[in-house]
Amino acid sequence: MTSLVATLAAGVVFGVALAAPPGPMNAIIAEESVLRGWLAGFKAGLGAMTADGIFLVLALLGVVAFVERFPLVRGVMIGIGGVLMLYFAYGAATDVRSSFRAGEGATDAADPRVGTGFRKAFVLALTNPYQILFWLTIGVGLLQPGTLDVLAQTPYVGESLAGIVVVDTGSPALIGGFFGGIVLWITGFPAALVGAERRVDAFAPVVAGVSAVVLAGFGVLFVTQSIAALS
Numbered sequence: 001m002t003s004l005v006a007t008l009a010a011g012v013v014f015g016v017a018l019a020a021p022p023g024p025m026n027a028i029i030a031e032e033s034v035l036r037g038w039l040a041g042f043k044a045g046l047g048a049m050t051a052d053g054i055f056l057v058l059a060l061l062g063v064v065a066f067v068e069r070f071p072l073v074r075g076v077m078i079g080i081g082g083v084l085m086l087y088f089a090y091g092a093a094t095d096v097r098s099s100f101r102a103g104e105g106a107t108d109a110a111d112p113r114v115g116t117g118f119r120k121a122f123v124l125a126l127t128n129p130y131q132i133l134f135w136l137t138i139g140v141g142l143l144q145p146g147t148l149d150v151l152a153q154t155p156y157v158g159e160s161l162a163g164i165v166v167v168d169t170g171s172p173a174l175i176g177g178f179f180g181g182i183v184l185w186i187t188g189f190p191a192a193l194v195g196a197e198r199r200v201d202a203f204a205p206v207v208a209g210v211s212a213v214v215l216a217g218f219g220v221l222f223v224t225q226s227i228a229a230l231s
Contacts, residue, residue, distance in 0.1 A: 010167040011177020012184065017154040019045075019185040024085055024128070024218045025121055026189070031092050031211040032117035033190035034197045041193065044117030045186025049179065051125030055135040056175070074129065075229030081127030082222030085215045088120055092212035129222070142178065145170035 020026075025048040033041030125131055141148065146169045152162035167174065193207065 004173055007167060007171050007173040008177040008180070010165055011174040011179075012181040013165060013177075014148075014174075015178040015181020015183075016185050017181075018134075019182045020189075021154065022214065023130075024124055024215055027092070027211040027214040028088065028117060028121045028124070029186065029189060030193055030207050033193040034207045036117070038190045038194045040117050041190025042186055044121040045182075045190065047118035047121035048125045049182045049186060050118075051122050051128075052131065052135075052182065053179070054126070055131060056139060059135040059139055071229050074132075075226050077127050077132070078129050078222050078229065079226030081124060081129070082219045082224075082226055084124055084127065085219030085222060088124070089212045089215035089219055092208050092215060129225070142169050142174055148174075 025045075029041050029044045029048075032044040138148070147166055148169045149162055149166050152158045154161055197207070
């Protein structure tokens, strides 16, 4: 029992560590949360997590490995993801002007766009080369017997955290904990943003602006990588 709890806890830590760093998914979650409420932000996170679930199944079936073996297919997917990010960046930039307390008194149920975050995050996640690469390597390994240095996989700061949490892989509890960690993040992150937005009038346009910059930056990066891969 102790081992099971420890494995679950390690999976939760792993899920939070991978979900928390800044990136296009969190940019969409942040924008949806401050403009359209907690439910919209949660649904955006759910869209990204749904894509992770699909990637897990596809990785086990070998489809993700197929995409990685063919540079042309991978290049096209990266290009599509980059163009979509640039498109959503434009939308986020447009939202900056309309977000100065535009949502005052509104509720999630009253906003017809509350479901758009799920679709945006889901589509972007499916064309995100970082997520494809994760499930091609580390993700599949979660179900294979071995060991995993959990915090070493954290984007940006992994090297400084190496060796702190090392667990045995091959247990479904680790996968369950991993997705539990993602759920924890996509629940708490939008809640924190909504709470901050209610206290600071200018918070929503600032978040929308930052989201636009992040999405545009990743969009340019992915389009550049796509051109390099296809040339």
